[in-house]
Amino acid sequence: MVPPLPIFSPLPIDPCYAAYPDDDARYQHENRRISWKSLALLADSTFNTYIPYGWGFTVYRVRFDGDSDERFQSALDRFDLWLRCLVRAVRYGDDNVRDNFTGPNDSTDQIAERLYNQVFEFDPASLPDDTVITEPEGDEDFFPVGAAFSEWVASLDVDLAASRGNARYHQCLIVDKTALVTLEKLPAEVPPLHHYETNNEHSRSLFSTYNNAWVWVLDRQSNERLAAGENVDFSPWLRVRLPTIEALWFERPKGNLWRLDWRQLTQEDRHKWETVAWWHPQALIINGVTRQVRESRAKRKDQGILTL
Structure with a gap:
């Protein structure tokens, strides 16, 4: 049974101004931060009609012999926990807040709280003809997962041209056994966040902890080109490290990625x-x-x- 979708509260058109309506100096200072611009992107409900005011991906769980619901959920919880931690950590590497530390309900907190990854199960054993290949390394084949993703996107009946900046409709994440093992190595708790300049040892420790965690990302259009028989000499599915997943979603609307x-x-x-x-x-x-x-x-x- 698919759980109900979350309902996020609406955002003002200019979230930064709403946070500092009576402090123009602070507003001008804060408004230069990328996180406020990312939050403003979520304020447009037409940008994401499927889950308004939120962000995240469709995640396909590829079943394998010996897996369990508890094991997958534990790994996914760690994935979400650390992804939110990395979103919040951005504030401590931002030049615009080095001398003006943020309090509660910072823009990065709001972005982290609006993350929602929707999970669908994919059982290779249910396919009579197509095969999902997860090993050996370099021979992976997630084409059937991509076909299922395309079918799901089509069922939403969204204007893909108008929504080309929304990664939820164009890329999905895949967790197979290999990726799951990397997520399981993430600690069950995140450490307190500190400013990078005041605690370099802390930042190095964080980096070594999460940089080895990754999942697969599949590009719908590349997979569809493969299905149409085009000579696609590159893989529609790639590994994506945990630290770059936020960029995978928020860099796309800027037009830098979908082009x-x-x-x-x-x-x-x-x-x-x-x-x-x-x-x-x-x-x-x-x-x-x-x-x-x-x-x-x-x-x-x-x-x-x-x-x-």
């Missing part, structure tokens, strides 16, 4: 570039740098300069 081909958002893994790829908004730049490093190392090794 890019999925290939341009595909980052080669630094060590396993032939089998592992990641979603990243700056994939083109990162790939250029890492390829130069690989070529330089290979050349030096051929010359006997580098032995490792």
Whole structure:
């Protein structure tokens, strides 16, 4: 049984002004923060008619032998908990609040509280013909999951052209056994947040904790191109690390992402570039740098300069 959708309270058109209506100096200072602009995006109910005033993804749970509802729910709870933590942590890395620490009900708190990931189960055993392949590494195939996602989006009867900036209709997340294991390694509790400059050890500890957690992200349009028989020489599904999931959702409405081909958002893994790829908004730049490093190392090794 699918649980009812959450109902989030409406937001004012300018949430930042509503927070500081009588303090123009504070308003001008705060309004430069990206988080207030992200919150203002959610204020437009027409932007997300499915879950107004909220954000998040459709998550497909790919069942496997030996899994359980309790195990999946525990991992998903940790995923949501840490994603909210990362959203809130943005305030401590923002230049505009370094000398003006925020109190309760900050814009980052409001964004974190409006997160909702809707889960659908996907059982590969229910498919008589199509097969979901989750191993070995590099041979994964989530095409049937993408087909189910396209069918779900079509059932919503939304104007996809007008909603091209809304990631909920264009990308879905997938949790298979491999991804689930990475989520299970997240601590069940998040530590208190601190300003990055005043506690670098804390920020490094946080980074090492959550940077190894990831899920799959599937691009609906790339998967549909594959279904139509187009020669798609890049994967419609990529791994996405926990720290970049917020960008996956909030960078799209700016127009920076939906104008890019999925290939341009595909980052080669630094060590396993032939089998592992990641979603990243700056994939083109990162790939250029890492390829130069690989070529330089290979050349030096051929010359006997580098032995490792």
